[in-house]
Amino acid sequence: MRIVYIHQYYCNPGMAGGIRSYEQARRLVARGHTVDVITTDITGGTRELGWRTTVDDGITVHWFRVPYNNNMSFARRIRAFAEFMVLAAVKAARLKADLVFATSTPLTVAVPGVIAAKLRRVPFVFEVRDLWPEVPIEMGALRNPVLRKVAGGLADFAYRNATEVIALSQGMADGVVARRPGTPTTVIPNAADLDLFAVDPERVRAFRAQHDWLGDRPLLVYTGALGVVNGVEYLVRAMHTASRVDPDLRFLIVGHGKQWEPTKALAAELGLLHKVVHMWEKVPKSELPVILGAATMSSSTVRPIPGLWNNSANKFFDALAASRPIAINHGGWQADLLRETGAGLVLDPADTEKAGAELAVHLRDEVWLRQARDAAHRLAVEQFSRDLLFEKFEAVLTRAKPEVQHAHR
Template sequence: MRIVYIHQYYCNPGMAGGIRSYEQARRLVARGHTVDVITTDITPGARDLGWRTTDEDGVTVHWFRVPYNNNMSYARRIRAFAEFMILATAKAARLRADLVFATSTPLTVAVPGVIAAKLRRAPFVFEVRDLWPEVPIEMGALRNPVVQRLAGGLASFAYRNASEVIALSPGMAAGVVARRPGTPTTVIPNAADLDLFAVDEERVRRFRESHDWLGDRPLLVYTGALGVVNGVEYLVRAMRRARELDSDVRFLIVGHGREWEPTKALAAELGLLGDVVHMWEKVPKSELPVILGAATMSSSTVRPIRGLWDNSANKFFDALAASRPIAINYGGWQADLLTETGAGLVLDPEDTDEAGYQLVRHLRDEVWLKRAREAAYRLAVERFSRDLLFEEFEAVLNRSARRKKQSVQS
């Protein structure tokens, strides 16, 4: 099949960000499909107008520079969403396609996807990475009733026109069906890249020895966005209690986002920055394996908002791929998974002192760590390996193509 793949924030391993689309697209090419990715170039620098095309493992990627970062105001972000929607619509309309695939967020990627699919009389498959507009409404970020209705209408438009919807968690799938009953929906969460995170122990040893503040001390890491939803300050406050219990415990934050400076300021205010807490700017995905390999435990946090429990954060699956236990501070499907398998910790979202105690206790428990690492690896191999989940992904695309063909013939 010729597949047009629309993703506003596509990343390859040399960039900082999730590589789900890269991994799926290159596997599609390996299976004999032709894939055109339509995306944005958000790297800093002068803005050159026009499309730039690259070849990435056989995938043709069409880039257009549209500035975007997590520090932008909501109004500026909406402008970036609208700009890409218009550009992607024009680009997708000119590309041959047997199937059109679009992955959100933002929700606006559905517009070029639906239009291109109708022009080419091809099936449209829509992927939901975050449940919009339900989550921003629950967070209080989308308060205008008119805008809420417009966003809800856009979601319904996407689901109504999709041959099938892929949701990244059971909760997201339930949200899709609640809004549009009868929508064919398949859950395909983020994945564990086992080959990427298979790191030589010597590299890990050198990494630890190269940082005087680390050495052989227990290390908790957080890798990913420092946005409003992530609430990473929770872990900084937990580290205040952790230091009282064990002054050797270390916490490394690797990421970027609107909350970078407030998080850094809090760590400094609590006297933790540069001692217990260390902060690094975002790094390419290809550099994460050695960081996670050096970690004793990884972490993933969100603010105490029910809608955020349904996330499918890359950092959760990266930890599993690296055979590292993960600590989270929310309920839902990931909490159930950790409780059932022993692959990590579920921390009290309201009590950072208790969280600090639990972190220290488990970071020093070699028996628990060994079992948790083994459980994490089993999950990565048996339930979340990239190759395993790709089979389900390709099956959705093939199923949608067959449905379209049958409907045309009938």
């Protein structure tokens, strides 16, 4: 099958960011499919016009530089979304395809996907990574009634034209069906890349030894975006409490985003920066395994907004892949999973002092940590392995285009 795969923020393991699209696309190629990814180069520097083509493990990737970062104004981000929407529509329409697949966010990627699919008279499959416009409306980020109506219309357009919708959590799937009843929907969450996170223990020991502030001390890590929705300052406040109980605890933040400076300022104000709290700029995905291998526990946070509980954050699955307990501060399906399996902690979203006290205890509890690591590993292998979930993904695409002979395995 010839698949056109539209993802505005595609990353490979040499880049900082989620690699779901890369991992799915390379497996499609291994099964005999042809995959063309259409994406953007969001790096800064001199703006170069025109498409650049690379090949990632058999995936043909078409890049067009459209600068984007979380520090941009709302208007500038909308411009970036619109620019890619137009560019991708033209590019996708020129590529041969048996099926067009588009993954959000932003929601605008549905437009080039639908246009290309209709021009080529092939099925369109849409993937929902965040429920728009419901979540930004609940957050208060989308208040203009005209923009709300436009965003809602765009979601309706995407779902109406999709042969099938893939949602990254059951809550997202419920949101799709609530907006457009009867939409065929399949839940395929993010995944645990077990091979990527299988790290030589010697590398982990060397990593800890080369950082004087760490050594053999307990380490909590946060890896990922420092956006408004993430609320990473929650963990800084919790570690302020935890470090009063146990001054040897350490917290490493690895990421980027609009809240980087406010988070750093808070850590400095609380007297934690460069002592308890250490902050590193984002690193390529390929460097995360040794960091998580050195972690005692990982973490994933969101602001106390129920709509955010349906998330399927990469950092949650990276922790499972690394066999590391994970601490979260919200309800929803991940909280239920952690409570059922013992693979981590569900912290009080409103009480950072209570959260800090819990972290201080559990970061030193070797019996609990061993059991939680084992539970995390079982989840990664039995429920969330990338290979396991890829089978569901390929099945959706095959259902959408049944007349195309499935590639020989």
